[in-house]
Amino acid sequence: MKLLLDGQQRITTLYGIVCGHPPKFFDANVQAFTGLYFNLEEQIFEFYAPMKMKGKPQWVNVTELMQKGAGEAIKELMTTPELQGNLAKHINQLSAIDGIKQVDLHIEEVTGEEKTVDVVVEIFNQVNSGGTKLSKGDLALAKVCAQWPEAREEMKARLNKWKNAGFYFRLEWFLRCINAIITGEALFEALKDVDTQSFRRGLQQADKSVDTILNMIAGRLGLDHDRVLGSRYSFPLIARYLVDHGGHISDAKERDKLLYWYVHTFLWGRYAGSTESVLNQDLALIKQTDGASDRLTDQLRRSRGDLRLRSEDFTGWSKGARFYPLLYMLTRAWHARDWDTGDELSNHLLGHMNRLELHHIFPKALLKKHGYSRAEVNAIANFTFLTKETNLLVSDRDPKEYMNEFATKNPGAVESHWVPTDPELWKVEKYREFLAARRELLAKAANKFLEGLLKGLVPETEVPISVLEQPNVGMPGGIESEGEEALIKECNEWVVRHGLAEGEFMYELSDTSTGEPLAILDLAWPNGLQEGLTQPVALLTDEDRETEEAANKAGFRFFRDPSTFKEYVQREIMGTEPEFRLS
DSSP states (O other): OOOOOOTHHHHHHHHHHSSSOOOOOOOOOOGSOOOOEEEETEEEEOOOOOOOOOOOTTEEEHHHHHHHOOOHHHHHHOOGGGGGGGGGHHHHHHHHHHHHGGOOOOOOOOSSTTOOHHHHHHHHHHHHTOOOOHHHHHHHHHHHHHOOOOHHHHHHHHHHHHHHHHOOOOHHHHHHHHHHHSSSSSGGGGGOHHHHHHHHHHHHHHHHHHHHHHHHHHHOOOOOOOOOOOOGHHHHHHHHHHHHTTEEEEHHHHHHHHHHHHHHHHHTTTTTHHHHHHHHHHHHHTOOOOOOOHHHHHHHHHHHHHOOOOOOOOOOOOSTHHHHHHHHHHHHHHHHHHHHHHOOOOOOSSSSOOEEEEESSSSSSHHHHHHHOOHTTTTTGGEEEEEHHHHHHTTTTTTHHHHHHHHHHTTTTTGGOOOOGGGGGGGGGGGHHHHHHHHHHHHHHHHHHHHHHHHHHSSOOOOOOOOSSSOOOOOOOSSSSHHHHHHHHHHHHHHHHOOOOOOOEEEEOOOOTTOEEEEEEEEETTTTTTTTSOHHHHHEEEOOHHHHHHHHHHTTTTEESSHHHHHHHIIISSSSOSSOOOO
């Protein structure tokens, strides 16, 4: 078996035009292979346009020519009076197009035992520095698809299942899960000797494992949506752990210790840096099943020191801070209550107005009016979660006006959100003191819950309905409004409809050397809209200068609104004139 590294796009295009349909592995715009015509008089290629081409014999269907052969096309040409004037020229043209199938292309082979996946990818990317970058996952998946052409579609079907439930994962991520299950390794090089049967089995195990992980994290921690789902690259390890334990964890204490480890991986960015090397290190720790979760936690302690949270850990700001999912988790796990209704909060409460929403305890307008910075306005300690109806009821009211009202109506509801009860701290001039006091309360609550997980002291709750079967009511937080969220989602869908790569929502931009988070980008293409061929791009809606500067420094070209972004895509990526401008 041989894999084509360079010239894939050209060969795939030729294959599609000759056959009239794309190969099985192709997952972009299939219309690129249908209806290509050649004008014998003007000697140009264009895709079929009925008003321009219908009934005009000078326009020749290229796919039909390739499939029938030049001989049949020339016979038809001989009986077409309109084209008799340049008969010899047209015959040569048809023969030349049909002759493309016979072109003998030189192939430079990269062979040898020493040519590992890493080496081949490095060679290709150096030689092809001006074109599409090849990833290790691309090469590994190409090998799998060469033996089992349906593999990509099988994997995409699983990704679509999770997408419909509100979780957005990438193909290479799922391949990493499969690899970890089959080989126990993070590096894709380990897949080189895996046969089709083993890969099929690994895919099925990965599918079930990810379902189990999502339900475990949602049911036990309350992290039931994509934007509060941290540490995605811990999933390959947990998936391998599950398979080694027969597909499930029967011991509740062991499950909770594993979840304790999981939470700390996203708090401290365990897999934000050198994912493969760190994941390989952790996979080695679970090869012996007994005591695996303890070894994982011990490794975290060695790299982090004390895992106990402190109030200063909650000094982050914006929805992108890693402690934002922790705040959401605490709201769910500690059964925080809605201020107006007194009901326990759940993101799947019935009814549109019961949707769980992010709430600024001190409203943004009030804080900006009093001169507080954007970082202070969007401090994690100023966030909580309420139902949509209560959020609208509170609106932009001053806490000193509304807080006592809810505290009286539903005793204990305000405190269930770790809000300081001292009325003096509800005054806008005391805002910084309020933040400090709430950080202390949040740290105390977080430590109590996490230590309870580690020691098996968190009470069991009623088994919820599978998170994959619950209604997908949208993702909490992250984007400021439903309108903004819908606009970003529509923009991503528009890109996909045009055969380009799907963007990543709430993409965490991290320091490549330290793994520390730098910014959260609303919608990003870190590998470009044509992956590896174009520069990283991001759509940033209503973001501050610091976020824009971080994106720019990391090499991202960013846009502040979908209109200018779409114009860029059409002009510079697709090479067409913009279809329209958004107001």
